[in-house]
Amino acid sequence: MRITVTVDGTEYSDDVEPRMLLVQYLRERLGKTGTVIGCDTSNCGACTVHLDGHSIKSCSVLAVQADGSEVTTIEGLARDGTLHPVQQAFHDNHALQCGFCTPGMIMQSVDLLADNPDPDEKAVREGLEGNLCRCTGYQNIVKAVRDAAHHMRPGAGPEAERVDERTPSHAAGGE
Structure with a gap:
């Protein structure tokens, strides 16, 4: 086909x-x-x-x-050599160990934050429950998602203009 x-x-x-x-x-x-x-x-x-x-x-x-x-x-999340705020938060908060689950965790986190831009710890844990990590115990993952949410809030800096990162760059007026 x-x-x-x-x-x-x-x-x-x-x-x-x-x-x-x-x-x-x-x-x-x-x-x-x-x-x-x-x-x-x-x-x-x-x-x-x-x-x-x-x-x-x-x-x-x-x-x-x-x-x-x-x-x-x-x-496809990074733009022009700059990590997406969730990718950056995972790096900054040591939210990975072996790295195997990290791509899926990041992709799910981006979707979670698009639906709930200010999740509390419980909402993050529930939003990620379909993604498994065998290394970190989720503490730093939850911390990273909440940190990314903080940095993605309007007025929080350059990341503030990234309203819904689920949209591919060409659909949002990019390349």
Whole structure:
């Protein structure tokens, strides 16, 4: 089957097997290896990406289901060499150890903050409950998400103009 999908602002058209998972398409065809294959059962969330602006587990979506859609991967969050505020907060707050869950955690966190720009600790934990981390115990992850929320508030600095980072740059007037 032929699909056309926009990934990180670039449109791709490819023939794919009807049974190819979106995570396989992103990694194997497009080289978007930041999208991690964790469990293949949608339990861990390591493969989380944004499909049309909302987080999904790409191991539970077929590539053909993404036909005509926009996908944002962890590679697509940074702009012009500057990390997204959530990426920066994960770095600043040491919210990663082995790094395996980090791309999915960041993608889910961006979606969480778009829906709830000022989550308390409980809201962060509930918003990330579909993503598993085996290293950190979530303390620094929660801290990072709350820190990112603080930095993304209007008037908080350069990040303030990033209202909804789920929107790919070309749709927001970028490249």
